Amino acid sequence: MNVFFKKDGSVCRKDISSTENLQLPEDVLWIDLLHPTTAEVSHIAQTYALDIPTKEEREEIEQSARYFEDTQSITINTYFLMRSASMDLQNETVTFILFQGILFTIRYADFKVFGEIQQSVLLSPRSFEDGYDILSKIFEVRVEQDADMLEGAAQLTKLLRKAVFDEEASDHTAQLAKLSGLQEFNLSVRDSLFDKRRAITALLKSYKVDPEIKKDLSIVLKDLNSLVEFTTVNLNMLDNTQSLFASRVNIEQNKIIKLFTVATMAMMPPTLIGTIYGMNFKYMPELEWELGYPMVIVVMIISTVIPILYFKKKGWL
Numbered sequence: 001m002n003v004f005f006k007k008d009g010s011v012c013r014k015d016i017s018s019t020e021n022l023q024l025p026e027d028v029l030w031i032d033l034l035h036p037t038t039a040e041v042s043h044i045a046q047t048y049a050l051d052i053p054t055k056e057e058r059e060e061i062e063q064s065a066r067y068f069e070d071t072q073s074i075t076i077n078t079y080f081l082m083r084s085a086s087m088d089l090q091n092e093t094v095t096f097i098l099f100q101g102i103l104f105t106i107r108y109a110d111f112k113v114f115g116e117i118q119q120s121v122l123l124s125p126r127s128f129e130d131g132y133d134i135l136s137k138i139f140e141v142r143v144e145q146d147a148d149m150l151e152g153a154a155q156l157t158k159l160l161r162k163a164v165f166d167e168e169a170s171d172h173t174a175q176l177a178k179l180s181g182l183q184e185f186n187l188s189v190r191d192s193l194f195d196k197r198r199a200i201t202a203l204l205k206s207y208k209v210d211p212e213i214k215k216d217l218s219i220v221l222k223d224l225n226s227l228v229e230f231t232t233v234n235l236n237m238l239d240n241t242q243s244l245f246a247s248r249v250n251i252e253q254n255k256i257i258k259l260f261t262v263a264t265m266a267m268m269p270p271t272l273i274g275t276i277y278g279m280n281f282k283y284m285p286e287l288e289w290e291l292g293y294p295m296v297i298v299v300m301i302i303s304t305v306i307p308i309l310y311f312k313k314k315g316w317l
Helices: 038-048 055-060 112-123 131-163 172-205 211-276 292-314
Strands: 002-007 010-015 028-034 067-069 073-083 089-099 102-107
Touching: 002 112, 010 112, 028 038, 028 112, 028 131, 038 102, 067 172, 073 131, 073 172, 089 131, 089 172, 102 131, 112 131, 131 172, 131 211, 172 211, 211 292
Parallel strands: 028 102
Antiparallel strands: 002 010, 002 028, 067 073, 073 089, 089 102
């Protein structure tokens, strides 16, 4: 538990590891709970008379109820994208509670944005008058990070698109895995952006938020809308890449089928000749002919070469 509070015109931080005999400082600005215990959550809830949802309760909240506001507080449950222990991308719910100008953050994952904001609060205390300023800055920085991730994904999408028709890149399984991974990434980012946009839209309607904060949030909302459009463009590009990938596989399969078809057609005449002279009739004039065997071999070779030359002339090979 990190507690940020104002003191003599600056902001100080107090790290708390135990709730025993805990005395919270005065003029608290921000209480950040990372992997909080039940005792820590209970202590904060009792001290400030707050209803703080547990980790399990947060995941069960319906989408329409992820933002809640009453006469004294605002509760926001929103998605932040992160990598799990298995390196898979997933959306982790972060809870923000605004009460009497104090910001409470409850999270069960360590995000880079919180470390950056904590440093900003300590280095530039005048920029953060209350919890609303901190919340606005968190959303601003997080949206910038989401934009950087999307730009990186867009670059990977362009490289994958170029590699689709690269003759050296013949590992279709690897390409398909990259394509699927990029699609999942963009969908996860879009879900996270939608969730933030819903929260910021609700904050802009709140009478508790002052006009200056609303101006900053309006800019963040415009950025969010741009990023949502960007994810749509990325997904469309990935769909197009998937179509190109399927087309390339079909072309390669058609080439193989065409090759086998031409080979089959070319071998039909010599097969027919060999079949005729493989019959066991007693009276066959060529059986007594001394040049019969070499002539049949020559005719079989010629009957094989002529179809191949014909197919090449037609451009089928």
